[in-house]
Each structure stands twice: as structure tokens, then as C-alpha cells.
Amino acid sequence: MRKLIPACVALAALSLLLPSAPTYDPWSWIVWGREVAHLDLDTTGGPSWKPFPVLFTTVFSAAGALDDAIPPLLWLVVARAGALLALALVFRLARRLVGPGWQGIGAGLVAAAALACTPQWLRYAAHGNEAPMAVAAMLWAVERHLDGSRRAALALGLVACLMRPEVFPFLALYAAWAWRAEPGARRVITGGAVVLPVLWLVPEWIGSGQPFGAGAQARSEPSWSLSRLDHPWLELLARAHETLGPALEAGLAAALVLAWRRRDRTELALGGVAVVWVALVALMTESGFSGNARYLLPATVIACLLTGVALGHLLRSAPRSAPAALAATALVAMAVVASTERVPALERQARTAERTARLDGDLGTAVARMGGADAVVARGAPAVDRAFIPRMAWLTTLPIGQVERRSRRRQGLVFAAGRRDPVTLVAQAEPAPALTGKLVVGRWKVYEPR
Numbered sequence: 001m002r003k004l005i006p007a008c009v010a011l012a013a014l015s016l017l018l019p020s021a022p023t024y025d026p027w028s029w030i031v032w033g034r035e036v037a038h039l040d041l042d043t044t045g046g047p048s049w050k051p052f053p054v055l056f057t058t059v060f061s062a063a064g065a066l067d068d069a070i071p072p073l074l075w076l077v078v079a080r081a082g083a084l085l086a087l088a089l090v091f092r093l094a095r096r097l098v099g100p101g102w103q104g105i106g107a108g109l110v111a112a113a114a115l116a117c118t119p120q121w122l123r124y125a126a127h128g129n130e131a132p133m134a135v136a137a138m139l140w141a142v143e144r145h146l147d148g149s150r151r152a153a154l155a156l157g158l159v160a161c162l163m164r165p166e167v168f169p170f171l172a173l174y175a176a177w178a179w180r181a182e183p184g185a186r187r188v189i190t191g192g193a194v195v196l197p198v199l200w201l202v203p204e205w206i207g208s209g210q211p212f213g214a215g216a217q218a219r220s221e222p223s224w225s226l227s228r229l230d231h232p233w234l235e236l237l238a239r240a241h242e243t244l245g246p247a248l249e250a251g252l253a254a255a256l257v258l259a260w261r262r263r264d265r266t267e268l269a270l271g272g273v274a275v276v277w278v279a280l281v282a283l284m285t286e287s288g289f290s291g292n293a294r295y296l297l298p299a300t301v302i303a304c305l306l307t308g309v310a311l312g313h314l315l316r317s318a319p320r321s322a323p324a325a326l327a328a329t330a331l332v333a334m335a336v337v338a339s340t341e342r343v344p345a346l347e348r349q350a351r352t353a354e355r356t357a358r359l360d361g362d363l364g365t366a367v368a369r370m371g372g373a374d375a376v377v378a379r380g381a382p383a384v385d386r387a388f389i390p391r392m393a394w395l396t397t398l399p400i401g402q403v404e405r406r407s408r409r410r411q412g413l414v415f416a417a418g419r420r421d422p423v424t425l426v427a428q429a430e431p432a433p434a435l436t437g438k439l440v441v442g443r444w445k446v447y448e449p450r
Contacts, residue, residue, distance in 0.1 A: 001140075004085065004088055005081070005085065008081040008082075008084040008085045008088065009077060009078075009081045011080075011081070011084055012076070012077045012078075012079075012080035012081040012084060013077050015076075015080055016073055016076065016077065018354070018357075019353070019354045019357035019358060019361075020073070020076055020126070020357055021072070021076075021127070021356060021357040021359075021360035021361065022072050022075065022076060022127055022128045022360075022391075023127040023128070023129075023356060023387070024046075024047065024386075024387050024388075024389070024390055025046075025047045025050075025129065025130070025390075026053070026072075026075060026076075026079065026127060026128035026129065026130075027072070027390035027391045027393075027394060028046035028047050028390040028400055029050060029053040029054050029057050029075070030057045030060075030061075030071055030072050030075055030390075030394060031046070031390055031393050031394050031399075031400055032046075032049075032054050032057065032058075032207070032400075033054050033056070033057025033058040033059075033060060033061045033071065034057070034058075034061040034064060034071070034394075034397075035207075035399070036054060036058045036061075036203070037058050037061040037062065041203060041206055041207040042207055042208075042399035042400070042401055042402075043203070043204055043207030043208045043400075043401075044207070044208045044399070044400075044401030045389070045393075045399065045400035045401030045402070045403065045404035045405070046389075046390055046400040046401070046404070049200070049203060049204045049207070050130055050162070050163055051162045051163075051199035051200055051203065052130070052133075052159060052162035052163045053075070053079075053130050053163065054203070055162075056074075056075060056078055057071060057075055060074040060075060068394070068395075072128075072394075075128050076128045078128075078133075079125070079128035079129065079130070079132070079133055080125050080126070080128070082132050082133030082136045082137075083121075083124065083125035083132035083133070083136070084125075085136040085140075086115065086132050086133075086135045086136035086139060086301070087112050087115055087116060088112075089136060089139035089140055089143065090108075090111045090112050090115050090139055090301060090304060090305050090308075091108035091109065091111060091112040092108065092143070093108075093111075093139055093142060093143055093305060094107040094108040094110070094111035094112075094305050094308040094309050094312065095107055095108035095312075096143075096146070097266065097267060097305075097309045097312075098308075098309055098312030098313060098316070099312075099316075101316070103312045103313075103315045103316045104312055106308075106311065106312055106315060107308040107309050107311060107312030107313075108308060109308070110307060110308035110311050110312075110335065111304050111305045111307065111308030111309070112304075112308075113339075114247075114248060114251075114303075114304035114307055114308065114335075115300075115301055115304040115305075116346075117338075117339060117342040117343060117345075117346065118243070118297070118300050118301075118304065118342075119242075119243055119293065119342070119345065120293060120294070120349065121297075122346055122349040122350060122353070123349045123352060123353055124294065124297075126349070126350075126353035127353065127356065129294065130163045130164070131163075131164070131294045131297045132297075133163060134160045134163040134164045134167070134297075134298070135297060135298060135301045137156045137157070137159045137160035137163070138156070138157070138160045138167070138298060138301075139301070139305075140156050141153045141154075141156035141157045141160065142270070144156060146266065150178045150181070150182045150184075150185045151182075151184065151185045151188045153174070153178075154171075154174065154175060154178060154185055154188045154189060154192065155188055155192075157170075157171040157174060157175075158171065158188075158192045158195065158196065161196060162196070162199060162200075164295075164298070165200070166277065166280060166281065166284070166295065166298075167298075168196070169280065170273060170276075170277075171192075175189045175192065225289075225290040226239065226285050226290060232282075232285040232286045233282040233283065233285055233286045235285070236278075236281060236282045236285040236286075237278070237282060239293060239296065240278050240281075240282075240296050240299070243293055243296050243300055244300060244303055245338050245341075245342075246334060246338070247307070247331070247334040247335050247337070247338035248300070248303040248304060248307050248338075249303070250307075250330075250331060250334055251303065251306060251307025251308075251310050251311065251331060251334075251335075252271060252274065252302075252303045252306050252307060252310075254307075254310040254314070254327060254331060255267055255271060255306035255307065255309055255310035255313075256268065256271040256306075258310055258313050258314075259271065262313075267306060267309060270302050270305065270306060271302070271306055273299075273302060274298075274299040274302035274303055274306070275299075277296075277298055277299040277302075278296065278299050281295045281296060281299075307331070307335075310331065311328060311331050311332070311335075314327050314328035314331065315328050358442060358443075359388070359417055359442070359443060359444070360388070360391060361442075362441045362442030362443060362444050363384070363388055363391055363392070363395070363415065363417075363441075363444055364391075364395060365441050365442070366415060366439060366441040366442075366444045366446055367392075367395045367396070367415075369439060369441060370413060370438070370439060370446060373395055373396045373397060376395075376396055376412065376413055377396050377398065377412070379412040379413050379448070380412030380413075381398070381402065381403065381412050382396065382403065382412045382413045382414070382415060383412070383413070383414040383415065384403070384414075384415040384416075385415070385416065385417050388415070388417070389403050389404050390403075392415070412448075412449075413438070413446055413447065413448055414435060414446070414447040414448070414449075415444055415445075415446055416444070416445050416446075416447065417443055417444055417445075418443050435447035435448065435449060435450070436448050436449075436450050
């Protein structure tokens with residue numbers, strides 16, 4: 001890891017040469033980091049609170065004194081390095097589980113390629129989402145457990161849990177086992193039992209007055225939420241099937257069968273976690289969570305890992321077993337078919353990331369050309385497309401909640417992207433305001449109420 005992590009950081013830094021920008025959630029963490037540094041946290045708007053990203057963005061906020069562009073770029077480096085680390089770790093873990101030889105290398109390559117082609121993986125990494133970082137922490141925790149370092153595995157599980165709360169049930173079970181199996185880990189477990197609730201609840205309590213506000217925000221049921229449909233859990237299972245696809249589902253099933261025959265507890269446990277994870281997300285969706293595809297990413301990563309592992313084991317057995325050779329051939333054929341469908345999606349994700357980065361940059365230019373943050377705020381609270389509310393909060397130094405609440409009233413400037421009707425951004429204003437065009441920057445148009 002001493003060489004791997006610096007290499008991932010260096011590659012992530014080089015990736016900034018491409019058009020780069022955070023999106024809604026990462027921009028919110030960057031705004032909150034600045035607010036924490038100024039002891040003025042306001043979490044009444046934006047996404048649900050995530051402790052681990054804000055720990056970084058709080059530290060990075062000091063660089064904003066030099067240039068406001070630095071903190072978001074620093075966060076993108078960290079997040080993209082985490083995504084690269086996840087790809088490296090899934091390769092290394094698959095190779096380790098299969099064993100030495102070209103079969104192990106093949107298993108690692110298949111697992112890493114499957115993960116890279118996972119729907120939205122490139123977009124998550126490009127925009128600084130926390131999910132790939134959480135995956136990297138989980139994979140590293142598994143690796144450290146196999147090395148016999150239970151305390152390190154617990155610490156990495158704690159890191160993952162500070163990004164994805166769904167990790168908690170699995171971490172709690174592992175901690176209960178480690179408490180008895182390794183007494184030396186009890187200090188880590190006790191510390192985690194204190195740190196987790198403090199970092200999840202106290203900042204949200206300070207920022208919104210509601211210690212459980214993050215959970216309430218996660219269950220806010222936006223218009224696209226699966227929880228609003230007739231059978232949320234079935235819709236979630238359908239989304240899981242769409243995310244995994246037949247190749248990964250077959251690979252996961254094959255891995256479980258092979259692990260059962262070989263009595264491999266590690267692979268059985270990993271497969272069990274994947275299945276239980278999907279069931280847990282289905283229950284969460286039924287109870288009001290959105291069922292976002294991002295929630296399924298850890299289970300998808302395990303499926304990628306075990307598909308590579310299953311193929312590696314089958315290839316090792318193929319010379320002396322006709323059924324193994326047949327199964328390996330079928331799995332390879334399914335993987336080839338899946339790749340023909342998913343590789344083109346990488347190009348679409350790259351184009352979307354580039355377009356979003358240009359919109360992000362042009363919004364900053366538009367604010368600057370309207371006189372800067374002070375001039376924009378002096379005209380009244382600005383209205384902007386929902387996806388760019390945290391970005392506007394960063395530009396104007398207003399709390400996200402203030403921009404969110406005011407962006408639908410007839411007050412200040414209106415920033416509309418693309419062909420968006422600016423009146424829809426202030427649709428709650430009665431009567432609907434008359435707007436005058438003031439400026440065009442890229443795809444952004446700026447309007448002012450008459």
C-alpha cells in the first residue's frame with residue numbers, strides 16, 4: 001500500500017487535466033467543510049450528512065483563502081484516488097483468492113474490468129462521489145482481515161461506515177465476533193462505538209437542530225425515489241438486476257456453488273454479504289429511502305470480485321474437468337456479451353462528466369460576470385437549477401438551505417441551464433414573475449425579475 005496509494009493519488013491528480021467538477025452531494029460536503037471550519041454549520045439543505053467526506057473538506061477549506069477553486073479540486077483528487085484504489089484492490093483480492101498463476105491474474109483482471117464497467121462507476125469517480133471510496137475501504141478491510149489484522153479491518157470498516165450507513169449491521173456483527181476472538185481489538189471496537197454516533201449525529205444536531213436529520217433527509221422521497229412506487233422492494237430488486245446484469249449474477253451464483261463445494265468460508269461470507277446487502281437496501285427502500293443505484297454498489301463490487309474468482313477457479317479446473325471447462329466457456333461468453341453493452345456506456349458517462357464540468361465552470365463565470373458573489377446576493381437570493389444549488393451556495397457563501405428555500409421565490413437573479421424555462425425555477429412565486437434576460441454564458445442564461 002505504500003506504493004499503491006501514492007500512485008493512485010498521482011493518477012487522480014493527473015486526471016484534473018480533464019474537465020473536472022463535483023456534483024450535488026460532493027459540492028454540499030465542500031460547502032459544509034467551509035462552514036465547519038468557520039464554526040457556522042448549516043445542514044438544513046442539501047443531501048444527507050456524510051461525516052467522512054466533510055472531515056477532508058474541512059481541512060481543505062483553508063486552501064480556499066488562496067483560491068476558491070482549490071478545495072473542490074483537492075476533494076476530487078481524494079475521491080478519484082479512492083476509486084482507483086478500489087479497482088486495484090478488487091484485482092489484488094480476486095488474484096489472492098484464486099491463488100498464483102495466470103488463473104489468478106485473469107481473475108483479478110476480470111474483477112477489475114467488471115467493476116470499471118459497472119453502471120455509473122466512471123461518473124461516481126469523476127464527480128467525487130463517496131461510494132467508490134467506501135468500496136475501497138471495504139475491500140481493504142477484507143484484505144486486512146485475511147492478513148490476520150482484525151484491528152485494521154475494524155478501523156477500515158469504521159471508515160466505510162462513516163460514508164455508507166448501510167455498513168453498520170455488518171460492522172456490528174464483525175465487531176461482536178472480534179470482541180471474543182481477539183481481545184486486543186476491544187479498544188478499537190469501543191472507540192468506534194463512541195466515534196460513530198458522535199460523527200453521525202452531533203454535527204447534524206448542530207447544523208439542523210435535529211440529530212437524526214440525515215436519516216430524515218435520506219427518506220425525503222424525491223420525485224424519482226423508488227419508495228414512491230407501488231412496490232418499492234420489487235422495484236429495487238429490478239434495479240439490482242439491471243445493475244448487475246446476467247453475467248455478474250451468473251458469476252456470483254457460480255462462485256457460491258464453487259465455494260460451497262470447496263467449503264471456502266471467505267468466499268461464502270462475501271457472497272452472503274452481497275445477498276444480504278441487496279435485501280437490506282430493499283427493506284430501506286420499502287421504508288422510504290430512495291433506492292438510489294449507488295446504494296447497491298458494494299453488493300455489485302462483491303459480485304464483480306466473485307465473478308472473477310469463479311472464473312479463475314473454473315479455469316484452474318478446466319484441464320481435468322469437462323463441466324468446469326464448459327462453465328468457464330459459458331461465463332466468458334456472457335462476459336463478452338455484457339462488455340459489448342457496457343463499454344459504450346463508459347463513453348456516455350465521460351461525455352456527461354465533461355458536460356457537467358463545463359456547466360459548473362460556466363456557472364462560476366456567470367456569477368463573476370454579474371459582478372461577483374456580493375453583487376448577486378445584493379439583488380436578492382438567486383434561483384438556480386436544483387442540481388447546482390450547492391455550487392451556487394459555494395459561489396455566494398450562502399448556506400445551502402438558504403439557496404434551496406429562496407431559489408423558488410420571486411427575488412433575485414435566476415440562473416437557468418440549457419433550455420430550462422426560468423419561470424419553472426420560481427414556480428412557487430405567485431404570480432409567476434416576469435423575467436428579463438441579462439446574460440448568456442455557455443449554456444447558462446441569467447434573468448432578472450422586472
